[in-house]
Amino acid sequence: xxxxxxxxxxxxxxxxxxxxxxxxxxxxxxxxxxxxxxxxxxxxxxxxxxxxxxxxxxxxxxxxxxxxxxxxxxxxxxxxxxxxxxxxxxxxxxxxxxxxxxxxxxxxxxxxxxxxxxxxxxxxxxxxxxxxxxxxxxxxxxxxxxxxxxxxxxxxxxxxxxxxxxxxxxxxxxxxxxxxxxxxxxxxxxxxxxxxxxxxxxxxxxxxxxxxxxxxxxxxxxxxxxxxxxxxxxxxxxxxxxxxxxxxxxxxxxxxxxxxxxxxxxxxxxxxxxxxxxxxxxxxxxxxxxxxxxxxxxxxxxxxxxxxxx
Amino acid sequence: xxxxxxxxxxxxxxxxxxxxxxxxxxxxxxxxxxxxxxxxxxxxxxxxxxxxxxxxxxxxxxxxxxxxxxxxxxxxxxxxxxxxxxxxxxxxxxxxxxxxxxxxxxxxxxxxxxxxxxxxxxxxxxxxxxxxxxxxxxxxxxxxxxxxxxxxxxxxxxxxxxxxxxxxxxxxxxxxxxxxxxxxxxxxxxxxxxxxxxxxxxxxxxxxxxxxxxxxxxxxxxxxxxxxxxxxxxxxxxxxxxxxxxxxxxxxxxxxxxxxxxxxxxxxxxxxxxxxxxxxxxxx
Numbered sequence: 001x002x003x004x005x006x007x008x009x010x011x012x013x014x015x016x017x018x019x020x021x022x023x024x025x026x027x028x029x030x031x032x033x034x035x036x037x038x039x040x041x042x043x044x045x046x047x048x049x050x051x052x053x054x055x056x057x058x059x060x061x062x063x064x065x066x067x068x069x070x071x072x073x074x075x076x077x078x079x080x081x082x083x084x085x086x087x088x089x090x091x092x093x094x095x096x097x098x099x100x101x102x103x104x105x106x107x108x109x110x111x112x113x114x115x116x117x118x119x120x121x122x123x124x125x126x127x128x129x130x131x132x133x134x135x136x137x138x139x140x141x142x143x144x145x146x147x148x149x150x151x152x153x154x155x156x157x158x159x160x161x162x163x164x165x166x167x168x169x170x171x172x173x174x175x176x177x178x179x180x181x182x183x184x185x186x187x188x189x190x191x192x193x194x195x196x197x198x199x200x201x202x203x204x205x206x207x208x209x210x211x212x213x214x215x216x217x218x219x220x221x222x223x224x225x226x227x228x229x230x231x232x233x234x235x236x237x238x239x240x241x242x243x244x245x246x247x248x249x250x251x252x253x254x255x256x257x258x259x260x261x262x263x264x265x266x267x268x269x270x271x272x273x274x275x276x277x278x279x280x281x282x283x284x285x286x287x288x289x290x291x292x293x294x295x296x297x298x299x300x301x302x303x304x305x306x307x308x309x310x
Numbered sequence: 311x312x313x314x315x316x317x318x319x320x321x322x323x324x325x326x327x328x329x330x331x332x333x334x335x336x337x338x339x340x341x342x343x344x345x346x347x348x349x350x351x352x353x354x355x356x357x358x359x360x361x362x363x364x365x366x367x368x369x370x371x372x373x374x375x376x377x378x379x380x381x382x383x384x385x386x387x388x389x390x391x392x393x394x395x396x397x398x399x400x401x402x403x404x405x406x407x408x409x410x411x412x413x414x415x416x417x418x419x420x421x422x423x424x425x426x427x428x429x430x431x432x433x434x435x436x437x438x439x440x441x442x443x444x445x446x447x448x449x450x451x452x453x454x455x456x457x458x459x460x461x462x463x464x465x466x467x468x469x470x471x472x473x474x475x476x477x478x479x480x481x482x483x484x485x486x487x488x489x490x491x492x493x494x495x496x497x498x499x500x501x502x503x504x505x506x507x508x509x510x511x512x513x514x515x516x517x518x519x520x521x522x523x524x525x526x527x528x529x530x531x532x533x534x535x536x537x538x539x540x541x542x543x544x545x546x547x548x549x550x551x552x553x554x555x556x557x558x559x560x561x562x563x564x565x566x567x568x569x570x571x572x573x574x575x576x577x578x579x580x581x582x583x584x585x586x587x588x589x590x591x592x593x594x
Contacts, residue, residue: 021491022419028497029418033426036411039467044433047444054443107340110333117338123580124341127348130572132526134544135565138551139351142558149558151350154365183344188587195588233591244437247528247544254552268439268529275443276533288440295437 051292054285061279072286081262082270082287089243089267091174092181093298096242100182100189101234107186108193109223122190129187133180137251140180141167144252167252170263177264181248185241189234196230197223232306236299243295244268267291348569355563362559376563380550386567388539389546396462396542397524403466404520405513411467412475413501417487427476433469442533449534460534461542465524471516474590478512479505515586525572543568 019027055072059065076082111121128136143151144166153163166176200223208218246268250257257273258265267287275284349367356372357364364370380386415427445464446455454460482505490500506513531542541549547568551561576583 025418025497026420029414029420029423032410032414032418032497032501036407036430036467037426039407040430040433043445043464043466044436044441045429047441047448048436050444050447051440054447107337111337113330114334114337116334119580121337121341122584123576124338125344126584127345127573127576130522130569130576131348132528132544132547132565132568132572134526134528134548135568136347138547138561139347139565142354142561143347143350145558148363149556151365180347183347186344188591191584191587192591195591240437244439250528250532251548251551254548271439272529272533275446281443281447285443288437288443292437292440296435299435 051285051288054282055289057282057285059282059285061281065282068282072283075283076286076290081265084262085258085265085267085270088174088263088265089245089294092178092245092266093239093242095175096178096182096245097235097239100185100238101231103182104186104189104234105193108190108197109219111190112194112197122194125190126187128184131184133184133247134251136180136184137248140176140248141252144176168260170260173253173260173264177245177248177252180252181242181245185238189238192230192234193227196227200226228306232303235306236302239298239302240295243291243298246272267294348573351562351566351569354559355566357559359557359559376559377567380560380563380567385538385546385550386543386564389541389543390567390571392458392461392540393525393543396458397521399458400462400465400524401517401520403462404468404471405517407467408471408516409475409479409506409509409513410501411472412477413479413505415472416476416479417482417484417505430469430472434473438464438530442530445530446533455534456536456540458540461531461540464530465520465527468520471520474516475509475512478509482508511585511589514582515589518583518586519590522572 016024054065056067056069057065058068058071107125111118111125114121142149145153146165146168147153147157147163150166152166156163165172167173204222204226205218208222213221243266245266249264249266249269250272253259253264258269268291271284271287271291274280274287353367353369354362355376356369356374358371358373358375361370411430415423415430441464449455449460454463486504486508487500490504495503526544527542528544528548531545532548535541535545538546538549547564550564554560554564
């Protein structure tokens with residue numbers, strides 16, 4: 001980075017000295033930005049265009065790519081597995097986001113008022129956020145095992161309830177994977193909600209108390225509306241997370257990824273398999289374009305809907 | 311618990327309401343449920359193969375034999391080193407470049423500044439998953455497959471970090487920078503010696519987020535590594551667990567080895583980490 005001075009060199013020191021202050025600063029600015037601009041161009045923008053281009057080819061790693069128009073997209077939209085995957089992805093999103101936000105808001109709301117052992121309780125909720133999804137996938141997978149191994153089935157049998165198949169059932173597998181995904185994200189959402197709640201000026205609460213509002217009315221009329229920016233951020237952030245779910249699914253169903261019978265397969269896992277198990281790179285690129293479009297639409301939609309009511 | 315709550319009574323009269331005690335108890339129970347998977351993981355990692363079926367939380371005769379066995383062949387040590395090296399390098403790179411770019415965009419006036427800012431910000435919209443195939447293509451052409459650089463290069467700079475740092479640098483008063491300029495310091499020194507120390511909370515927030523993100527990263531390292539020596543810890547744990555099939559005590563030991571470092575760091579730096587997450591979440 002010190003190259004700016006070096007570049008001017010010994011001979012051209014006079015040239016550098018003759019420049020006025022603001023010209024020098026512009027040169028500094030572009031020197032600082034040179035490497036980053038190169039990085040963003042080569043590692044972000046160029047690959048984005050490559051992905052769009054590849055999605056229109058039949059590239060398979062072995063032979064050179066041929067342009068085939070929208071054939072990959074036609075193939076995808078005609079594939080029942082894709083629609084199953086599409087449905088799963090939205091199930092993760094539509095269940096995961098509201099459930100995790102409601103739980104984390106309730107916990108944050110009450111935890112914020114607790115002073116006794118506050119830090120300790122907060123740490124309990126926050127710890128899972130620091131874990132590795134790949135490792136925790138295996139812990140939860142063990143939890144869901146049938147007797148005599150599985151912890152949850154062990155607990156169910158102790159209290160006299162029926163055994164559940166969990167990951168082995170096409171109906172229960174997806175919710176079973178969603179639980180650890182929600183679990184791991186709660187700590188982050190609670191912390192952000194608490195920060196948001198604390199940022200609300202206490203004058204609002206004092207005024208409300210003078211007006212004789214009860215806890216419930218204060219919650220509805222002050223806390224929730226004033227938390228809108230925090231909520232918008234968390235809704236978008238967690239939606240993107242659920243739409244891109246992969247680590248948990250891959251690790252919890254690794255003997256039949258996305259199984260049983262594709263019941264848990266999200267779009268990112270489908271992309272991974274298409275690209276790196278069957279090497280249909282062009283087809284996989286088309287799937288990533290679809291993911292990109294979904295993420296774009298969902299975030300713009302949420303920003304629009306949640307901003308409107310303000 | 312009752313004794314403790316009565317001591318709180320003096321501090322806050324509202325705490326004696328029975329509702330408060332119930333809420334406190336429920337929160338603690340909820341918190342214990344949250345860490346149950348971690349407790350069972352540690353507990354099982356201390357059990358022998360024969361005791362795995364005994365679902366009691368406290369092992370009858372705890373043993374470190376699993377740790378000796380799992381760590382014994384050195385694979386986990388290697389993966390642990392890889393993950394640490396990669397996460398530290400990427401974090402340093404982000405702290406350096408994201409701050410530099412954020413500072414330039416916040417404090418320099420030049421034509422094209424807004425365009426550069428929007429261009430960088432727009433990359434937030436591009437999901438990693440869309441880039442992995444082109445990255446893979448690029449890596450195989452340039453020989454980056456199965457190398458540290460191959461794992462690290464996509465994350466060396468991030469739009470999130472740049473945006474976060476820009477927000478904070480905007481809060482640094484220009485007077486300080488001007489004073490340094492009058493003193494004849496060059497722009498790089500002004501940034502590094504004057505501006506950077508003024509945004510330390512933001513730097514630590516960025517460092518925590520980047521480190522954690524890279525330490526737990528799974529998708530790209532899974533794609534770009536082929537030889538076991540180059541696996542990161544999450545990829546290693548995943549492949550080790552799949553190999554160990556039903557030896558749950560070994561799988562839990564592997565998972566525990568992957569979890570212990572971040573838990574220890576958290577317990578040491580809890581206050582900074584929570585504050586950092588709040589900062590990054592609210593400003594980012």
